[in-house]
Amino acid sequence: MKDVVSDCSIESVMRVLSGRWPTLLLYYLKDGTKRFNELRRDNPTVSHRMLALELRKLAAAGIVRRIDHDGYPRRVDYELTEAGLRLVPLIDALGDWWEEVEVERKRAAGVRHAA
Amino acid sequence: MKDVVSDCSIESVMRVLSGRWPTLLLYYLKDGTKRFNELRRDNPTVSHRMLALELRKLAAAGIVRRIDHDGYPRRVDYELTEAGLRLVPLIDALGDWWEEVEVERKRAAGVRHAA
Numbered sequence: 314m315k316d317v318v319s320d321c322s323i324e325s326v327m328r329v330l331s332g333r334w335p336t337l338l339l340y341y342l343k344d345g346t347k348r349f350n351e352l353r354r355d356n357p358t359v360s361h362r363m364l365a366l367e368l369r370k371l372a373a374a375g376i377v378r379r380i381d382h383d384g385y386p387r388r389v390d391y392e393l394t395e396a397g398l399r400l401v402p403l404i405d406a407l408g409d410w411w412e413e414v415e416v417e418r419k420r421a422a423g424v425r426h427a428a
Numbered sequence: 429m430k431d432v433v434s435d436c437s438i439e440s441v442m443r444v445l446s447g448r449w450p451t452l453l454l455y456y457l458k459d460g461t462k463r464f465n466e467l468r469r470d471n472p473t474v475s476h477r478m479l480a481l482e483l484r485k486l487a488a489a490g491i492v493r494r495i496d497h498d499g500y501p502r503r504v505d506y507e508l509t510e511a512g513l514r515l516v517p518l519i520d521a522l523g524d525w526w527e528e529v530e531v532e533r534k535r536a537a538g539v540r541h542a543a
Contacts, residue, residue, distance in 0.1 A: 323455070327447070327448070327451050332442070333442070336442050376529075396532060403522055408437040409437075
């Protein structure tokens with residue numbers, strides 16, 4: 314964390330990634346293109362409206378690309394952009410960090426128990 | 429993003445880091461110990477109660493350490509733990525990623541304008 318400018322970009326990125334769905338959608342899209350309905354099946358607790366809103370937010374941020382296919386029935390696919398693919402390892406690193414800290418937390422709790 | 433286990437840890441880490449204050453507090457604590465009142469001065473728009481809650485959440489997650497000094501007037505300091513210090517470059521990487529994407533977004537908007 315270097316200066317106020319980079320701090321602002323951290324605020325912006327946290328605004329986009331905050332909440333449950335952005336990182337889950339990143340996870341479900343990391344292996345390739347998915348249809349809207351497949352994403353709904355992957356996330357059965359998300360409403361149609363919420364999923365559409367989250368995908369629109371990720372598209373506006375340049376993380377997800379929406380592909381409208383011609384024809385009937387209408388078909389809409391979503392995939393990660395290049396920027397979205399570059400984001401995946403950064404989020405993975407946060408998950409790895411969390412798992413390390415979890416181990417340390419448990420060790421600390423064990424020490425307190427033993428004392 | 430490897431499997432469902434690491435996906436769960438990503439959900440957990442996003443739950444802790446979501447919102448405006450966690451990453452801002454990380455930023456303000458990265459250079460060393462600060463008193464509660466100094467953190468309030470750094471973040472004049474945060475209420476006393478909200479700051480206390482956010483710091484407690486970060487302490488429970490093992491990111492921040494609270495130091496209670498004896499004596500009067502009572503003095504409480506906060507500092508990043510080892511785990512918190514290791515988190516700083518990961519959040520920095522997200523900020524750098526955002527700035528790169530911003531450049532790409534602007535370039536894409538310029539292309540659309542020129543077309």
